[in-house]
Structure formats: C-alpha cells, structure tokens
Amino acid sequence: MHSPRIRAASFGLALCCTSAVGRAQSFAQEPAQAAQPPSGPSASAANASPGGADEERYVAFRAGGDVGYARIEEQDFVSVNAQALLRVWNFRFGIAGPLRISTSRLGLRERDWDELRDIARIPQCLRLDLGDYDRPADRFDPACQPYAHSGRQFNRLYFSTRFAPVNGLTFAEGTLVNGFRSSFDPDHPAMGVASNFELWDWFKLHHFVDDITRPRVTGGRLSLWPLQIFSGRNQDWSWDNRPDELELGVTAMGDLDAPLSVQSAFGRPIVDAQSNLRFNGKPVGALGFDLHYLYIFGFGDGSSPWRFGVYGAVNYDRFLAVNDMDMVNAAVRFVAVNRQDGWDIRVGGDYRSVGNRYVPGYFDANYGTNSQQFALTADLQSILGNASLVTTKLGYALAQPEGRSHGYRAFASVNIPIPLSRTQRSSLPISLYFEDTERRADATVLLNVGPVQLEQLVAGAQLVRRNFDGITDLFSVDGTLVRVFAQLFMGPQDPQRRRNNPLSNIYLLARYDRRWNLGDDGAFAVTNDVQATLGYSGGME
Amino acid sequence: MKIAFSLRWIALSALSLLSACAPDAAPVCRGSAAATPASAADVCANLRAINCPVAECESAYSEWQRTVDSASFARVTQCYRGARTCGEVDDCSRSCGPDAGAVR
Numbered sequence: 001m002h003s004p005r006i007r008a009a010s011f012g013l014a015l016c017c018t019s020a021v022g023r024a025q026s027f028a029q030e031p032a033q034a035a036q037p038p039s040g041p042s043a044s045a046a047n048a049s050p051g052g053a054d055e056e057r058y059v060a061f062r063a064g065g066d067v068g069y070a071r072i073e074e075q076d077f078v079s080v081n082a083q084a085l086l087r088v089w090n091f092r093f094g095i096a097g098p099l100r101i102s103t104s105r106l107g108l109r110e111r112d113w114d115e116l117r118d119i120a121r122i123p124q125c126l127r128l129d130l131g132d133y134d135r136p137a138d139r140f141d142p143a144c145q146p147y148a149h150s151g152r153q154f155n156r157l158y159f160s161t162r163f164a165p166v167n168g169l170t171f172a173e174g175t176l177v178n179g180f181r182s183s184f185d186p187d188h189p190a191m192g193v194a195s196n197f198e199l200w201d202w203f204k205l206h207h208f209v210d211d212i213t214r215p216r217v218t219g220g221r222l223s224l225w226p227l228q229i230f231s232g233r234n235q236d237w238s239w240d241n242r243p244d245e246l247e248l249g250v251t252a253m254g255d256l257d258a259p260l261s262v263q264s265a266f267g268r269p270i271v272d273a274q275s276n277l278r279f280n281g282k283p284v285g286a287l288g289f290d291l292h293y294l295y296i297f298g299f300g301d302g303s304s305p306w307r308f309g310v311y312g313a314v315n316y317d318r319f320l321a322v323n324d325m326d327m328v329n330a331a332v333r334f335v336a337v338n339r340q341d342g343w344d345i346r347v348g349g350d351y352r353s354v355g356n357r358y359v360p361g362y363f364d365a366n367y368g369t370n371s372q373q374f375a376l377t378a379d380l381q382s383i384l385g386n387a388s389l390v391t392t393k394l395g396y397a398l399a400q401p402e403g404r405s406h407g408y409r410a411f412a413s414v415n416i417p418i419p420l421s422r423t424q425r426s427s428l429p430i431s432l433y434f435e436d437t438e439r440r441a442d443a444t445v446l447l448n449v450g451p452v453q454l455e456q457l458v459a460g461a462q463l464v465r466r467n468f469d470g471i472t473d474l475f476s477v478d479g480t481l482v483r484v485f486a487q488l489f490m491g492p493q494d495p496q497r498r499r500n501n502p503l504s505n506i507y508l509l510a511r512y513d514r515r516w517n518l519g520d521d522g523a524f525a526v527t528n529d530v531q532a533t534l535g536y537s538g539g540m541e
Numbered sequence: 542m543k544i545a546f547s548l549r550w551i552a553l554s555a556l557s558l559l560s561a562c563a564p565d566a567a568p569v570c571r572g573s574a575a576a577t578p579a580s581a582a583d584v585c586a587n588l589r590a591i592n593c594p595v596a597e598c599e600s601a602y603s604e605w606q607r608t609v610d611s612a613s614f615a616r617v618t619q620c621y622r623g624a625r626t627c628g629e630v631d632d633c634s635r636s637c638g639p640d641a642g643a644v645r
Contacts, residue, residue, distance in 0.1 A: 263631035266601035
C-alpha cells in the first residue's frame, strides 16, 4: 500500500496536468478547441461522454467556414476558410480549404499554392483514437492533441494516432524539446504524424514525425512510473488521477537532415523559386534521460485545503557523436496546491552544467527557422558578423570550442482556477522562466499565458525570446516570437444549451503572430501577421 | 500498414544517424584552371537556370569582384558557371579560395 504522503504527491500533479515546464505543451491548443467543454476536475466529470456512450452517434458531420481580414508578411488579404469534419466511429477527419485573396490584385496568394506540399493545408486533423478517453464535441479541432480522460489513470488504456501539424511539443523539463512546432511559416505548411500510447499508470509513449511529405525531425519519449510497475496500480486511490510521484523518462530525437551550412554564392544565401533556403544537411541525433519526483507535506491534515511540497527533477541530454553537446540539469521547485479550488503555484530554479556546443531547448517553437539561420537577434548577429546569413543552428553549435559552462533557470508558474458554474471549473495557467549561461547571447525568456477555456471563449498568448545577452537586455522585442489567439463563440457551447441556439454556431476568430519570414535576399526578417474572421458552422452531431 | 510505416522510418533514421559518423568529402573547385572570370551575365543566368538564384546577382558579382582576390574570383565564377546543382554552387564557394579553401 502507498503512504498518504505519496498520495498527496500525486494529487499535486493531478491538478497541474503536466510537469511545470511542460505547460508549454498546452499551448498547442488552438482557438477551435473552444468548442470543447471546459476542462478541470469538476468540468471533466460533468461533461465526460466516454467513447461508446449510448447517446453517441456512429457518424457525425459538420461544415462551415469563416471570412475576414488577414495581413501576412506586410500584405493585406481577404481570408476565406472552408472547413468540414466527418467522424465515423473513432475515425475523425477534419479538412479545410484556406484561401487568401489579395486586396491589391484580386488573386489568390501565390505562396499559398506554389508547391506540391501546399496540399498539406487541406487535411487539418485526421485521427484515430481507441480506448479510454472523453469523447469531445464534434467540432473542428486544429490542435489535434491526445484526448483527456476524466477517469482514473490506473485503469486507462489509450491509443491515438493523428495526422496534423506538430504543435507545441514539450518533453519532460523542456531542456531538449521545448514547444517544438513543425512549421511557423504559412508558406510552408507541414503535415506531421503523432502517436500516443498509454498503458494504465505504468507507462506512456509519444512518437512524432514533423512532416510526412518531407520528414526531417522525428522523435519520441517513453515515460515510466516504476513504483506502479513494481508495486501495483493505483486503483485504491479514490481521488487520484495520475501516478506522478516518481517518473522516469527517455527521449530520443533526430533531425535526419539538420541544416549544417547555408548554400551560398557570392557570399549570399541561395533561395530557390519556392522561397526555401538551400542548405547542406547532416543527420543529428540526441538522447535525453529524466527523473521527476514530487513530495507533498501534510496529507491528511484537514484543517486547510492548501498543501505544500517540493518538486525535483534531474535530466541529462546529449547529442550523439559530438563532444560537449550535452547538458545536465537539476531542478527544484516549491509547490503550493489547493485541493479545494484548484490553485497550483510553483516557484523554483534549475542549475545546469552546459556543454559549450549545447543549445538548451534545442528543438524549440522556432526550430523551423533558427535551424536554418541561427542569428535572429542583434546580439548573435554581432558575434557572427558577415557569416550571420549562412550560419545554421547546428553549424553555430559545432563551431564552438570544447568545454563547459554553468547555467541556471528561474521558474514560476501559477494555475488560476476560474469557476464557471456550480459544477464546472476552468483554469488559467501562466508560466514564466528565464534562463542563461556564462556564454554570450545565450539567455532565454519564455512566457505562456493560457490557453484559458471558458464557456464561450478560448484565448492564449505566448512570448519566447532567445539568444540575447543577460537580464539587462530583457525588455526588448528583438528576436521575440509572439503568438496571441482568441476565439469567441456568440452563444453557449455547453452540449445541452447550444442545441437550440443558432448563435452557438457563430464565432469570432482572431490571432496575431510575430515570427520570421524568409526574404528574397536570403535573410529571415520579422513579420507581424494578423487575422480576424467571422465564422459559422453547422451540421449533424 | 502502420507498423510497416514506423519500421521504415526507424530504419531510415538509424541509417541516417549512422551516416553522420562518416567523414564528409572535401568539395572540389571545378574552375581551378581558369585565368579569367566568367561574366556576370553568364554566371547569373546559370544560377537562375538551375534554380539557385541569389538576390541581386549582378551587384553581388560586382561587390565580390572588389573584395575577393582576382585568382579566386576567376576560379569561383568559372565554377559557378559550370555548376549544375545548388550543392555544386556551394562547393565552388567553399573550395575555390586560396589553398582550395573557402572564398572570402
């Protein structure tokens, strides 16, 4: 039997849903997930309709679209997006037909449909889910993440495979894979595949390929709960949902054609007719090992709903066949959780010993860009000088001298509960960290706000700034990636109340992306993309 | 089907990662015997023809002509003119400089 203290430890992470840094994962959720019922311990129980429920239709269909304004790469467009969803049993097919019509010359945006891989814009989420999960509403779901389960983890058997853009992927503490996204570039959509398998509270397996039309980055993580494997499943824990007190993880990542150097002529990058930077590639592989433990004090003390604890994690990441392209990271966080209303507060720090050739969070949200041209900030550009345009992330890393340096990360996160009704609750997760090493241009700041899912609104924001010099240079937008999105439904999304309310099918969608775009001169430059549309969808569900 | 797909990718991944251990062959300058540079028009036309365009090619040519030593410039432009792929163009940039090194 497990001790009460270990029970309490699990309770803390049950509220948190992911490891603290792993909250970045939730950023994969996109506006259309607003159609999903709000999550949370109470909400999931209230709305759960597990696969196989009596009222579930065998086939569901929905179609619709949205129209509005888009500004992409400093040009204005009318955005028209048709969508359709078909579910047959446990297969779901979501497709879209995004068209952007130039306001200046009344034609389709050329870069949207100028190469074969552009057909990847059409399938949005093709998926098969088997086993135990909460069946979501049959609405468009571009996030295409594994489904949640409001039942007990010890009893869950789940398999999911999804063809969709890989989005906001974080493994463990985010030291190797941190918010990875297969493509931020609307000119080059990427259709990846991701699979998950969960066997009770014994292990989880996650595997992905970034782009099935041009596979480059692939990897996966196996996480184990050895206490459950060797001492039995947690079926005696009536309130427990996750077996998190001790977790071991192994991550394997590979970039089969990692840009090593940019191809050039006359010292300038070569850009092909489809606006791809040409580069010389080299396969790289990396392994990561991680261990996590959360200990909560005072389980059984009924005088207060608050519990306090300590979370610790140790991980080691290493690229294969390269000296000093590795990192050891040790994290300690102080944890306060409120079992009654769902507050979860974590504050702490990491110490790390970083090989000179290791870039923390190597596979990050902007990997599609910075793997090709690493010097996206003024600090890095001043270091690289004339070579800025032709230096890749891997090329930069391999050019560093052997040796190690010290590094740290300061971390804070809070999960703010938001009551929706007497039985439903949502939450607003906010996380912030700052990390740096002794090396130049190696600081990172990351802020995630949300996504928050309310009855009629889902919204979130993310800010990531990498490769700048120290905390004194913190408040600058140079090299900052920003994403903001929101979707507002005009009527309730509760499955019962939305049936007879036509406004429930009407929604406003807005997003803003500050990202990089490859110019004809072979240099990535910042672009501010905006989209605001009004949409309607209806169907049979 | 799914299993076959996965196995294929595992095999490809392993092969690719193993090949990372093999040393890369040094690029060869194919214009090493040239004494005079190829013209900007010829070079830029070839770069466009093989889908390896460089922004403002003619001005990039002139700029390099001023900054690169004349022997290297002659070799690299001849090499660019004969290249058939972007990889070969890049090999020219990396091998037509002094001592068969990069042109800078």
